[in-house]
Amino acid sequence: MAYSASVKRSQDIIVCGLCEKDSKVKVKCMDCDLYLCQTCKEKGHAKFKNADLHDVVALKDIHSHEAKSEFKPVQCEEHVKQYSCMYCLTCEQLVCPICISKTHHKHDMGEMETIFKNKFTQVQGFRQKVENQMEEVLEKLGLLQESKEKDENLIKELQKIEESFEKKDTKKFIDGTRNFQSDMEKFNNSISIFEKLLENIPKSVVKDITFKKKGKYKTSHLYYHLISITSDEDGKLWIADGDQCIKQLEITDGVNAVNSYKIEGDINEIRCLNKNKIYFTSSTQILCLIRKNTIKMLKDFTPNKVFTIHISKGDEIIVGMDLHETERSDDQPVIIRLDFDGKIIQVYKNSGGQLLTRDIVQCCTTFKDGTICYLDNPLFAENTFGGVVHIDKNGIIQWKYIGNPFIDCEDQPFSPIEVITTPSNNLIISDKFVGALHILTSKGTLLTFLDLKSIGIYTPSVMTMDIHGTLWIKSREKEIQFLNAVKCSGL
Known part of the structure; x- marks a missing residue:
């Protein structure tokens, strides 16, 4: 004891x-x-x-002490020997007595405690709006999943501001609310855009579509010029890297090449038939890379230049042409169907200049009925928008899509990079300048769209969908290249 x-x-x-x-x-x-x-x-x-x-x-x-209820002054940023005593409403900053007498004497002033209480009320209200309104709107659009992480981060930041208010931490509270107004304006603008979009989407076509980022993999400088990406029957990824190489990738903690094949001549686009046959376009030719590094020419279209290629479910090869250096005529081929022996099945010519109003067929795909959808794009899309075109088997245009006015504008025109058909016969279209994915039905109706920035993907470019339904998107942040894995459902 x-x-x-x-x-x-x-x-x-x-x-x-x-x-x-x-x-x-x-x-x-x-x-x-x-x-x-x-x-x-x-x-x-x-x-x-x-x-x-x-x-x-x-x-x-100690036991009878009550914590101070007022905010403590902080040292003035301009006058180091002075402390803040008021809040300037005109300049939205803390000021000391010297600041007031020299610079802010004609400005609207407020007591720190009163101003901070008002800001705190605004922060609380904004947090509630983020938690409730955004979820409600995005849920209707089928976009709840991919924006959840972004919203949660914003809510955490707002909660930190509220905590600094409770602790009477003047500096942290001011720093936290510094960008509050712009964040609130951005949020309200997003809500407005989504609500307008809802008004223009028939309720009958809105589905439970979700996107979830599975991984983000930094690539080495070897893949900086990655120009095309595809996947084979085993779900393996293949790329053309812009240095006359075709590579099979292995993605674990990073991006590594397990096989590499040097190609003589330029490569525009690659597509897989299976893991042993990779078809690609080069200048005027369609070529096939067979295992053991054997190259076979499937078709030479000289003097016409080819740009894109697609392997259809109907065992056909769809070829898109490059007309940017060609004088326009009605006899110019825009889309060509081939069999796997290189025999031409059908040619769609640029009658009246309507099938291709710009420079190139940048990418193409097919629906379950065998009809073709392709991108009608300028070769250099700095200030010019592109379009998505659907033609029937006779080459008659069924519809065109040139973006959505609520997300595409003059400063950020619709600039589609890739178009992919989903298992449900819908389309996924990447939009370079806005950094979004547009989801369309086979009838050209907009189902929804995904702001890729909301899931941490910036400046998207080429993409492919593997057999597991994972969407692989190349992106760039400053000078760093990434491959992003996005799981899609409801498409």
């Missing part, structure tokens, strides 16, 4: 939190959460930043 009492008494002894020696503790700093002896209070703690503003309480008064 004596031993237990000794232990208990030792646990009750409080020593100074700075020197950790003196047990004659006199005060506690509520801001630092430190007990202090008299020497450390006068010599050590006094050197702390803004120590004169700290809430230091005598030990005997």
